[in-house]
Each structure stands twice: as structure tokens, then as C-alpha cells.
Amino acid sequence: MSLFVFGYFALLIAGSSLAAYYERRDVFGVLFTVTLASLIFGLIWGQTAFWAVTIIAIMLAAAGGLGYSFRAYMVMLLPDKAARFMKSAPVTASFGLLVIIITLLLAIFADLVAPFGERAIVGDVWQAAGTACSGRNPFGQVIDGECLLGTDNLGRDMLSRLIYGAQTTISVAAAAGVLSFAIGMFLSFTAAAVGGWVDQVLSRINDLMLAIPTLIFALVVLAALPQNVYILVAVMATIDQTRVFRLGRAVAIDIAVQDFVEAARLRGEGWFWIIFREILPNVLTPLIAEFGLRFAFAILFLSSLSFLGLGIQPPEADWGGMVKDNKDGIIFLVPAALYAGAAIATLAVCVNMVVDWLLNRTASLKGGRG
Amino acid sequence: MARTLLQVRDLKIGATVYPPGEDPFDIEIVKGIDFDLEKGKVIGLIGESGAGKSTIGLAALAYGRGGVRITGGSVLLDGKDILRYTPAGIREVRGRHVCYVAQSAAAAFNPAIRLGDQVIEATLLHSIMGKSEAVERAKYLFGVLGLPEPETFGDRFPHQVSGGQLQRAMTAMALCPHPELIVFDEPTTALDVTTQIDVLAAIKNAIEETETAAIYITHDLAVVAQISDDIMVLRYGETVEYGPVEQIVEAPKEQYTRDLISIRSDIKPEAPDQSGALLRLEHIDASYGEGAQVLFDVSMHLPHGQTLAVVGESGSGKSTTARVITGLLPPSNGQVIFDGQPLPPALKDRSKEQLRELQMIYQMADVAMNPRQTVQEIIGRPLTFYYGLKGEARRRRVTELLDLIEMGDPFADRYPAELSGGQKQRVCIARSLAAKPRLLICDEPTSALDPLVAEGILKLLLELQEETGVSYLFITHDIATVRAISDSIAVMYMGRVVRFGPKSKVLNAPFDDYTDLLLKSVPEMEIGWLEKALASRKMAAAGN
Numbered sequence: 001m002s003l004f005v006f007g008y009f010a011l012l013i014a015g016s017s018l019a020a021y022y023e024r025r026d027v028f029g030v031l032f033t034v035t036l037a038s039l040i041f042g043l044i045w046g047q048t049a050f051w052a053v054t055i056i057a058i059m060l061a062a063a064g065g066l067g068y069s070f071r072a073y074m075v076m077l078l079p080d081k082a083a084r085f086m087k088s089a090p091v092t093a094s095f096g097l098l099v100i101i102i103t104l105l106l107a108i109f110a111d112l113v114a115p116f117g118e119r120a121i122v123g124d125v126w127q128a129a130g131t132a133c134s135g136r137n138p139f140g141q142v143i144d145g146e147c148l149l150g151t152d153n154l155g156r157d158m159l160s161r162l163i164y165g166a167q168t169t170i171s172v173a174a175a176a177g178v179l180s181f182a183i184g185m186f187l188s189f190t191a192a193a194v195g196g197w198v199d200q201v202l203s204r205i206n207d208l209m210l211a212i213p214t215l216i217f218a219l220v221v222l223a224a225l226p227q228n229v230y231i232l233v234a235v236m237a238t239i240d241q242t243r244v245f246r247l248g249r250a251v252a253i254d255i256a257v258q259d260f261v262e263a264a265r266l267r268g269e270g271w272f273w274i275i276f277r278e279i280l281p282n283v284l285t286p287l288i289a290e291f292g293l294r295f296a297f298a299i300l301f302l303s304s305l306s307f308l309g310l311g312i313q314p315p316e317a318d319w320g321g322m323v324k325d326n327k328d329g330i331i332f333l334v335p336a337a338l339y340a341g342a343a344i345a346t347l348a349v350c351v352n353m354v355v356d357w358l359l360n361r362t363a364s365l366k367g368g369r370g
Numbered sequence: 371m372a373r374t375l376l377q378v379r380d381l382k383i384g385a386t387v388y389p390p391g392e393d394p395f396d397i398e399i400v401k402g403i404d405f406d407l408e409k410g411k412v413i414g415l416i417g418e419s420g421a422g423k424s425t426i427g428l429a430a431l432a433y434g435r436g437g438v439r440i441t442g443g444s445v446l447l448d449g450k451d452i453l454r455y456t457p458a459g460i461r462e463v464r465g466r467h468v469c470y471v472a473q474s475a476a477a478a479f480n481p482a483i484r485l486g487d488q489v490i491e492a493t494l495l496h497s498i499m500g501k502s503e504a505v506e507r508a509k510y511l512f513g514v515l516g517l518p519e520p521e522t523f524g525d526r527f528p529h530q531v532s533g534g535q536l537q538r539a540m541t542a543m544a545l546c547p548h549p550e551l552i553v554f555d556e557p558t559t560a561l562d563v564t565t566q567i568d569v570l571a572a573i574k575n576a577i578e579e580t581e582t583a584a585i586y587i588t589h590d591l592a593v594v595a596q597i598s599d600d601i602m603v604l605r606y607g608e609t610v611e612y613g614p615v616e617q618i619v620e621a622p623k624e625q626y627t628r629d630l631i632s633i634r635s636d637i638k639p640e641a642p643d644q645s646g647a648l649l650r651l652e653h654i655d656a657s658y659g660e661g662a663q664v665l666f667d668v669s670m671h672l673p674h675g676q677t678l679a680v681v682g683e684s685g686s687g688k689s690t691t692a693r694v695i696t697g698l699l700p701p702s703n704g705q706v707i708f709d710g711q712p713l714p715p716a717l718k719d720r721s722k723e724q725l726r727e728l729q730m731i732y733q734m735a736d737v738a739m740n741p742r743q744t745v746q747e748i749i750g751r752p753l754t755f756y757y758g759l760k761g762e763a764r765r766r767r768v769t770e771l772l773d774l775i776e777m778g779d780p781f782a783d784r785y786p787a788e789l790s791g792g793q794k795q796r797v798c799i800a801r802s803l804a805a806k807p808r809l810l811i812c813d814e815p816t817s818a819l820d821p822l823v824a825e826g827i828l829k830l831l832l833e834l835q836e837e838t839g840v841s842y843l844f845i846t847h848d849i850a851t852v853r854a855i856s857d858s859i860a861v862m863y864m865g866r867v868v869r870f871g872p873k874s875k876v877l878n879a880p881f882d883d884y885t886d887l888l889l890k891s892v893p894e895m896e897i898g899w900l901e902k903a904l905a906s907r908k909m910a911a912a913g914n
Contacts, residue, residue: 259738265717266696267755267805268725281742 005042008050012038067095093357096350103347107166111138114160115145119315126326126334127151129158152336153325162343165317170347172233172312173298179237180298181291184244189275189283191245192252193261203249209242215304222310232311236301240294247290251283285359292355296348303344319344375448375550375583376407376430382442383425383434383607399425399438400607405600409550410581414594414615416630417604418820419791423587426604427553430585431468432460447551465492469544473556475536479528485539486524493547504546511542514579515572534565538572545580552577552584558593562683562847563891570596570893571904589820591630592893595619596900603627619895629822631895638832640873641857647671648709648841649678649695649809655703656694663865664690665701670860670870672809675835677842679852679873681888682862688845691862692811695843696730709808726756729802733814735794739786745772745797746782752804771800775830792823796830803834811843816851828855849892853877861885 012035019028034053041049071094075083089097106113115137116122122135127150134144135157149158187206191199209217218235225231255261256279264278303320305311312318314325322340329336383400400422407413415423425438432452434440444451452463464470469492472478479488489511490504499507505524512520515538528536537557544552557573558566574597577584588594594601594615601618603610603626611624622628649672656665665687672678680688693699695706697717706713708728714720732738739748749768753759759767769779775796786794795815802810812831816824832855834840846852852859852873859876861869863884869876876885890903 259732259734260740262698263730263732263738263801266698266725266728266730267752268720268722269755277743278740282740 002047005047005050008038008054009035063095064091066098067091067093070094070098088360089357092353096353096357099346099350100354103166103170103350106163107170110163110167114138114157114163115148116143116157116160118160118164118317119156120160121155122157123147123151123155125151125153125155126329126332126336127155129335133157149339150334150336152322153329158336158339161317161322162319162339165319165322165340166343168312168316168318169299169302169320169344172229172236172302172318173295175233176236176240176298176302177291177295179233180240180294181244181287183237184241185248185280185287186275187241188245188248189252189279190271192249192256193271193274193279195256199249202245206242206245209239210246214239214301215308218301218305219308219310222305227310227313229312232302232305236298236305240298240301243294244287244290247286248283251286252279255279255282288355289359292352295351299344299348373409374406375409376405376585377446377449378403378405378426378430378443379446380404380443381426381429381440381445383422383429383438384441385438398441398607400429402443403602403604403607403609405602405612407551407583407585407600409583410577411600412577412584412586412598414598414601415585415587415604416589416591416594416601417610418589418822420606421604422607423604424555427555427585427587428470430551430553431464431470433464462496465549466496466498466547467549468551468553469547469549471537471540471544471552471554471557474560475540475557476528476533476560478540479536481528483527484524485526485528485531489524489539489543489546492543496547498547507546508542511545511576512539514576515539515542516568516575517542532565534561534569537561537569541569541573541576545576545582548580550583552582554584554586556588559588559590563849563893564683564887566593566893567891567900567903570900573597574900590893591619591821592895592899595895595897596893603630615897619897637854638856641673641676644673644676644858644872646673647707648674649843650707651691651695651704652707653704654691654694654701654706656690656699656701658699663702665694666866668694668704668862668865668867670867672841672843672858675839675841676857677835677844677855679844679846679856679859680862681846681849681852681859683847683888685864686862687865688847688862689813690865692730692813692843692845695811696728722756726752726805727808728811729805729807729809730811731795731798731802731813731815733818735791735798735815735818736786738798739794739801741786744783744785745789748786748797749800749804752801756805767804771804774803774834775800790823791819792826795819795827799827799830799834803838803840806838807840809841809843811845813845814847815844817846817848824851831855849889861888 012031016028016031016035019031038050038053068091071086071089071091074086074094078086086094117136117138117140120136122145123131123133127133127147129148129150131147131150132144133147133151135142137143138160147157147159149162152158152161187202191202218239221235222232225235261274261278264274269278299320302311302318303323306318306321307324312321314321319340323337323344326334326337326340330338381400381403382398384396384398386394386396388394403426405413415426417423425435428435429440429445430447432440432445432455440453443453445453447463447467452460455463479485486505486508489508490501493499493504493507494501498504508524509520512523517523517535517538523531523539531539541552541554541557554573558569561569570593576582577597586594586598598615600613601615602612603618603624605626611618611622611627618627619631622631651668651670654665654668655663657663668687668691670678670680680691682688690699694701697713697715697720700715705715708724713724746765746768749771750759750764753764753767768782772778772781777793777796781789781793781797786797789797798815815831816827819827828851831842835842842855844852844856856873858872859870860867861876861884868882869885877889881889890906893899
């Protein structure tokens with residue numbers, strides 16, 4: 001028994017006792033669960049399990065601290081009104097925002113940030129992280145350097161490809177997400193507000209599309225059409241908007257029967273006003289939540305398409321494609337695929353943390369703009 | 371001297387408010403209330419919404435609803451402070467010694483379980499009596515409360531009985547375990563007047579029969595005067611006046627109590643000349659979809675600048691009549707004539723000018739306004755839509771309208787959620803006036819409001835009528851309101867107009883059966899009214 005193990009348990013037990021004493025149920029629940037789980041896993045894996053827990057705890061604490069400081073920083077820098085808005089962000093949202101901003105900056109300035117070119121071969125296949133390699137940088141000069149995250153299945157720099165992959169993945173997923181929301185919301189609100197046969201026709205067509213498995217539908221359409229990124233975005237949006245339509249219609253129909261919509265109809269307002277000025281502001285809350293989810297799904301869908309050879313075409317980098325290219329390395333203990341997977345997961349989680357915060361804002365009854 | 375059952379001393383109740391984007395702060399809802407209740411007596415708690423009356427009622431069960439905390443004072447039940455009890459201890463008190471009757475019985479019953487099983491649930495849970503004994507007691511109580519077929523009533527599901535019967539079943543549920551105290555939280559507020567009188571009589575009878583003490587919470591002084599021994603008038607969580615019912619009703623000391631009692635005592639004289647019609651309904655039949663017919667041969671008319679009140683219980687077709695007039699529900703027969711011209715039956719065929727002249731005010735002001743628009747946008751939209759006003763001109767007109775409804779400019783940038791119930795209704799009125807209509811359809815505009823606030827809205831409507839000459843079609847179930855503001859009245863029952871004419875004619879004998887029943891069911895601010903009303907009903911029944 002080392003000093004580390006003693007310290008580890010002493011800290012956890014003291015922490016949970018304190019939490020119990022001050023009746024902080026949530027904190028107590030987390031700490032004591034960790035204590036019990038450590039006991040069990042410690043018996044199986046020994047000290048490694050404790051180190052893993054410690055490292056995860058330190059990383060979470062660091063993320064929390066980062067989020068907290070970033071919020072304070074933004075409150076300090078932003079003008080008065082935006083600062084008040086930022087102040088209402090929970091630590092999770094502030095951390096998510098920070099990660100999203102960093103990712104976007106990396107994607108935009110990829111040429112300046114990436115150590116090597118997107119397609120440059122810089123070393124052997126699946127070199128380990130931190131090994132030496134040499135190849136062309138984004139400006140075509142041959143340089144010697146280090147591959148921080150190792151190389152991929154063709155010997156290209158993993159880090160550079162992740163940075164370039166952010167460009168394609170985020171832009172395609174975001175474009176598809178925004179487009180699917182625009183189409184889905186417009187059609188569903190029209191169906192809900194107008195009702196009658198318009199609703200019937202739109203809803204039945206939507207049901208028809210829902211009945212076809214998404215991947216097969218996308219495969220058939222993409223195989224028939226020319227391969228470029230605009231077509232890809234359009235197809236992804238068309239398929240995704242069916243989900244948006246269902247949700248949008250369900251929430252809009254609730255609003256469409258309210259007295260204030262009736263009042264607008266009695267005033268003689270047109271459909272355009274009723275849809276965009278009366279209904280839309282009131283259904284934004286669930287739709288924003290859905291957007292966070294859909295964005296993550298769009299990234300995954302894009303990866304599946306790339307996997308099947310119909311998404312982003314090689315040698316262009318995208319995160320889903322990188323998971324596919326490097327997946328065989330996992331059996332040889334090469335973590336290259338996991339880096340790309342982690343990038344997808346982090347971005348999806350961060351987007352959802354920010355969306356959660358925006359949700360609380362729009363759900364407030366003060367008109368959501370306060 | 372009877373034994374004191376409940377002693378409430380310096381009761382303080384608070385809650386924490388979490389405004390978005392700001393730091394949470396504490397508010398005090400109830401600020402130190404004292405009262406005593408003897409065994410077998412009834413105390414009435416009366417006040418406007420937000421006065422803290424329901425909160426005090428629930429405190430008698432040592433319960434705080436939705437984040438509300440009891441912060442100080444004591445509630446002594448039989449000399450023991452139930453606020454100091456452990457959670458297990460308080461469970462022994464609730465449902466055994468103190469029971470609760472909620473305002474909306476329809477929402478409080480589980481729709482999937484038979485009424486009988488729900489009524490005896492607490493009794494069995496506390497092992498007060500065996501199942502067969504409890505079932506017998508439930509049947510006895512159904513009888514006492516005047517429910518139909520007491521033997522089999524318990525076999526029904528909640529949706530199979532009417533609202534008034536459900537409210538009585540809930541009272542039976544509260545009475546079943548022989549409690550010492552029952553808290554009634556507005557048990558008749560959601561009911562029609564003709565049903566309310568039955569429920570009131572049943573509750574009063576049951577309380578007397580079982581010698582239970584009760585706390586009766588309501589906002590209607592006339593109701594509470596029938597049933598309680600003492601009355602406590604509350605406002606903003608403080609006691610305004612506390613005394614025996616005779617003193618409160620006949621010799622109130624405080625101005626606020628006097629205001630509550632004298633409500634709607636001033637009556638507008640009816641217009642002498644009721645010829646000529648702005649609006650005329652001719653033999654309207656209407657039905658929803660292919661389903662049952664809702665309106666049968668409805669005819670009435672409304673002269674220029676006057677008020678026509680449409681009265682009836684829920685389901686009588688009052689609101690459907692309004693939908694026919696506005697064009698939301700085209701009639702299957704008959705026509706609506708506006709200013710001598712027949713209106714197109716469907717909304718989409720009407721011109722903008724026809725739409726402008728006919729505006730509407732809703733019962734629920736909070737759902738009649740888009741919660742995401744400011745007062746400025748809400749009132750300004752008809753100005754832009756009908757008159758093309760923009761920018762500074764529109765802003766000025768909005769300010770004028772806000773002054774007209776006695777609210778003023780500072781409210782222009784608020785959202786509906788930041789207004790009180792009365793203010794919301796005023797904004798709705800301003801929105802409809804912005805169109806400069808000739809006819810305003812008011813669909814129960816005051817029934818969701820507290821009496822004093824409703825009084826203010828009615829006064830405002832009458833003033834606006836004098837100023838602008840607008841006509842009102844006023845839909846309501848409240849006879850006192852009708853008496854105060856109308857020139858002519860249409861009484862509706864089961865989709866038919868049973869009585870129509872000038873106010874003086876409709877409200878005076880000779881009556882038809884339904885109008886007679888309706889008028890006699892309206893509670894009056896007079897002790898012993900309930901007994902008299904019931905006696906006259908019985909006599910009428912015996913005479914038939």
C-alpha cells in the first residue's frame with residue numbers, strides 16, 4: 001500500500017463526509033459513488049484504476065476552472081449588455097463555448113496553425129505520437145519536425161489532418177443542419193398554421209420519406225447525382241428535415257390553437273406573419289435543443305457516408321473518414337482513430353452544453369431576450 | 371366552551387425567487403398570521419389571488435407547495451405543533467386528522483382509478499377502518515352529499531361524472547377518514563352557479579353532520595358568508611380583518627373589506643331606445659364538423675353604442691355564438707348582419723375593413739397575447755396593420771392608448787409575463803381599441819380576475835363606451851356583471867336563446883324556469899341566503 005492509495009481514499013472519504021454533513025446531496029452522491037467504485041476497481045486493476053480516476057478528476061477540474069475563468073474574462077471584456085448575458089452562462093456552457101471558439105479558430109486558420117500539409121506524407125505508417133518526421137508544410141516547404149499525435153494509415157500527420165478535418169466536418173455538418181432546419185421549420189409551421197389538406201399533403205409526404213431508411217436513401221440519391229459537396233449538403237439536409245418537420249409540427253400545432261394566434265387571424269394577418277412572428281418565437285426552445293442534437297447526428301451521418309465512400313472524398317480530411325481510415329490500427333494498439341473520435345465527441349458535447357444554456361434563456365417567460 | 375382544535379400563531383411563509391440572469395432573493399408570502407379554530411366550526415379565508423390564502427390553508431397540513439417554505443410561527447393541532455413533526459409524523463397527520471379538497475377536482479382525481487377506490491384510499495392507508503367498513507362509509511357520505519345512486523356511485527370513473535359531482539366526491543374523500551379538520555381550497559370556483567349552490571349545500575350539510583372543523587378558502591365573499599362562522603380577510607399575506615361572519619358582512623371596519631362587499635353595487639341604467647341594430651343574428655344554426663349541433667335558431671340584436679350581455683352556463687353555446695359572429699365557425703344556417711349588411715360567413719371572405727370593425731377580447735388575457743412580444747409590439751401591430759402607422763407616429767399612438775387604459779408609457783417595453791392579470795386584460799383591450807372597432811366581443815373578460823380588479827376593468831369598459839361609442843357583446847356567466855353593465859340580455863341554455871330583451875324585462879318576473887333557477891342560484895351577500903334559496907327551490911319542486 002503506497003502513500004498515494006492512502007491519500008486517495010482519505011481525501012474521498014473526508015470529502016463525502018463533509019458533503020453529507022453540509023447536506024450537499026449531489027456532491028455527496030458523486031464522491032461516495034467514486035469511493036465505492038474505486039474500492040471495487042482497485043481490487044481488480046490495482047493502483048492504475050486510482051491513477052485513472054485521479055487524472056479524470058484533475059481534467060474535469062481543469063475544464064471547470066477553464067470555463068469559470070473564461071466566463072469571467074468574457075464578462076470583463078464584453079460590453080455591458082452582452083456581459084450580463086454571458087454572466088448567466090453555467091460553467092459547462094462557458095467551457096463549451098471556449099472549445100467551440102478554439103475549434104472554429106483552428107479550422108479557419110488551418111493553414112497557419114497546422115504543422116504539415118493536409119496531404120503531405122511525413123513519415124511511416126502509424127508512427128507513435130511525438131516521433132520525428134519530415135515533409136511539406138502547408139506552404140509547400142519541406143521541414144523537419146515532430147508529429148505530436150503520430151501519423152495515420154498513410155503516414156500523414158494526424159494533428160494537421162485533424163485541424164483540416166475540422167474545416168470540412170464543421171462546415172458541412174453546420175450547413176446541412178442549418179439548411180435542414182430552414183426547410184423543416186418552414187414546412188412544418190406551414191402545415192400547422194394552415195392545417196387542412198396542406199397539412200395532410202405535407203405530413204404524408206414526410207411520412208413517406210421517413211419510411212425509407214436514411215442511409216439507403218442517401219446512398220441511392222448520392223450514387224445517382226454528381227459527387228460534390230453542395231449535393232452532399234443538400235441530400236443530408238433533405239433527409240434530416242423530416243425529423244425537424246415532425247418536431248416542428250408537433251410544437252407549432254400547440255401554439256397555433258392559442259388565443260393570440262386566433263387574435264392574429266381575426267385581425268386578418270397573412271400566413272407569413274402568423275408563422276414567423278406569432279408561432280416561431282414561441283417554438284424556438286425545443287427546436288434549438290433539437291438543433292444541438294441534430295448537429296451531432298449530422299457529423300456522424302457524414303462519417304457514415306464517408307465510410308461508404310459517398311461522403312467527403314479522399315484525400316480531403318474529415319473526422320468521420322479519419323476514424324474509418326485508422327480503425328484497423330486499433331487492433332495494433334494505434335490510437336489514431338480514437339483522436340478523431342474524441343474530436344467528434346468533444347465538439348458534439350460542447351455544442352450541446354451551449355445549447356442547454358441557450359435553452360434556459362429562451363425558456364424564460366420574459367420574452368427570452370431580457 | 372368548545373375545545374380549540376387549531377391554533378395558528380405568527381405563521382410566516384416564504385419562498386426564493388430565481389429571476390433569470392439575476393441573483394436569487396427571498397420573498398415573504400405570508401407575514402405573520404394568527405387564528406384559532408374550534409371543533410366543528412368553519413373559518414373562511416378570503417382575499418385576491420396572491421393574498422396567500424391557499425398557502426395558509428396548506429400550512430395547516432404543514433405542507434409548502436412548489437418551493438414554498440414555512441419560515442416561522444407555529445401551527446398547533448390539538449395543542450401539538452405539527453410544523454415540528456418529522457416527515458413520518460406528519461404523514462400520520464395528513465389524511466387522518468387533516469384532509470384537503472383541491473380547487474380543480476377534475477385535475478386532482480386519477481382518471482384511471484374508480485372513484486370509490488380513491489375516496490377510501492387514505493382511510494385504508496392509515497388503517498382507520500377495514501375495507502368493507504370504509505366502503506359503507508363512502509356510500510353513506512355519497513348519500514349525505516346528495517350524489518346520485520350512492521350505492522353504485524363509487525364504481526364510476528372520474529370522467530363519467532359531472533364537475534359538480536366530482537367536487538362532491540372529493541369532499542367525500544376528505545370526510546371519509548373522520549378527520550378533525552378539512553381544508554377546502556376554492557371548491558366551487560370552477561363550477562357554474564347552478565351547480566355551485568348544490569355543492570355548497572352539500573358541503574355545509576356534511577360539515578354539520580360530521581362535526582368536522584373546516585378552513586374554507588375562496589375569493590367570493592358571498593359564498594364564504596353562507597358557510598363559515600368566522601371570516602379572515604387577507605391581502606398581501608397580511609390580515610386585513612378577522613372576526614365573526616356577522617360583523618364582517620354587516621359592519622366591516624376596514625375600507626378594503628367594505629370595497630369587497632360593495633362590489634358591483636352601482637348599476638348602469640339601461641338605454642331607453644333599443645331600436646336599430648349594429649349587429650343582428652338571424653336564426654343561426656351551427657355545429658362543429660359533422661358532429662352534434664351546438665346552436666339552434668339563435669336570434670338576437672345589438673343596437674349602436676350599447677351592451678348586449680349573453681348569459682349562460684358552460685356548454686350553453688355563448689362562446690360558439692361569438693365564433694359564429696367573428697367568422698371562425700361559419701353557421702350552417704342563418705346569417706349575421708352587421709350595420710345593415712350581411713357579413714360573409716367565413717373569416718377568409720371578409721374584407722380588412724370588416725375585420726377591423728369587429729374586435730375581440732378573450733377570457734384568458736395571458737394566452738391572448740404573444741408572450742414573446744412587448745406591450746408596444748402587441749398594441750402597435752393593429753396600428754401598423756390597419757392604419758399603416760410606423761415609427762414615431764405609432765409610438766405616440768401606443769402611448770395614447772396606454773394612457774386610455776390608465777397604464778401609461780413605462781409599460782410599453784414590458785413583456786406580458788411582467789404584467790399582473792388586470793394589466794394584461796387592459797393591454798388586450800388597448801390592442802382591440804387600436805383598431806377603432808365598432809363592435810367589441812368580450813368573451814368573459816373578467817371571470818379570470820379578482821373581484822376588485824374585475825370591477826376596474828368593467829368601469830374602464832363603460833368609460834370607453836361613453837368616449838368612443840363602441841358597442842359590446844358581453845359574454846359572461848356572472849349575473850352580477852350582467853346586471854351592472856348591460857342594456858339588453860340574451861339568456862342561453864343548451865344552445866338556444868331562452869330569453870332575450872331589454873335588461874329590465876329579462877331580469878324581472880314573470881320568469882321562465884331556467885332564468886328563474888339561474889337568478890336564484892347567484893349567491894348574495896346575506897347570511898342565511900343559502901337556506902332560503904334551497905327552501906324556495908324545494909317549495910317549487912313540491913309545487914310541481
